[in-house]
Amino acid sequence: MEIKRLDLGHLFIRKEQWPVHGYVILHDRLGVVLVDTGCGGPDEVLRYFEVVNRTVADALADHDLAPIDVNLVINTHLHFDHCGQNPAFEHAPLMVQRTEHERMLRERDEVTEWIEASGMQFELIDGSTELADDLRIVTSPGHTSGHQSVVATTELGIELFIGDAAYTRRIYESSGMGNLPDGQAADLDAWRGTLTDLKALEPQRLHFCHDG
Numbered sequence: 001m002e003i004k005r006l007d008l009g010h011l012f013i014r015k016e017q018w019p020v021h022g023y024v025i026l027h028d029r030l031g032v033v034l035v036d037t038g039c040g041g042p043d044e045v046l047r048y049f050e051v052v053n054r055t056v057a058d059a060l061a062d063h064d065l066a067p068i069d070v071n072l073v074i075n076t077h078l079h080f081d082h083c084g085q086n087p088a089f090e091h092a093p094l095m096v097q098r099t100e101h102e103r104m105l106r107e108r109d110e111v112t113e114w115i116e117a118s119g120m121q122f123e124l125i126d127g128s129t130e131l132a133d134d135l136r137i138v139t140s141p142g143h144t145s146g147h148q149s150v151v152a153t154t155e156l157g158i159e160l161f162i163g164d165a166a167y168t169r170r171i172y173e174s175s176g177m178g179n180l181p182d183g184q185a186a187d188l189d190a191w192r193g194t195l196t197d198l199k200a201l202e203p204q205r206l207h208f209c210h211d212g
């Protein structure tokens with residue numbers, strides 16, 4: 001298994017710049033698995049977060065890949081900076097938790113409308129799901145109620161694609177003691193419980209979406 005980080009541009013929250021990353025997992029059996037697709041959505045949302053976008057096609061090209069090479073997409077959750085370029089992967093299953101899809105419909109905002117208008121079809125999954133002996137999806141609620149993360153077993157040990165269960169290593173390590181950035185935890189108790197569960201996996205390597 002090989003892992004590549006994608007540079008998908010950056011965005012700003014209250015004048016603070018945050019990088020946006022997705023990840024490619026080159027898997028022997030599953031082929032090219034993509035975790036999160038980067039920013040996209042309605043103009044007003046992109047403007048609000050001052051998004052400096054990079055297309056997922058350009059980010060994949062850094063690694064000699066193209067969108068058509070991707071066999072499976074996993075969205076950690078349905079925020080605009082994680083599923084925004086899903087339309088580039090019409091040919092691939094888009095795996096998301098059913099509870100996350102329900103949350104998106106319940107909380108309805110302009111991103112919901114954009115997702116619906118795009119016609120993207122999700123493969124809805126219920127809870128933790130094994131994709132292969134060495135690759136699985138685990139639920140990690142708190143950032144959003146239906147958030148999920150991806151766990152790989154490589155020669156290094158456990159590698160965790162954490163999504164937005166923690167924006168950065170600092171937040172992961174501090175477990176939310178001190179100030180949290182806007183939006184980190186929609187449900188603080190669930191979010192803390194998730195960090196405890198993820199730490200119990202004893203990951204050797206962590207892959208963040210919004211860390212340097």
Ligand SMILES: [Zn+2]
Binds near residue numbers: 209
């Ligand atoms: Zn995010």
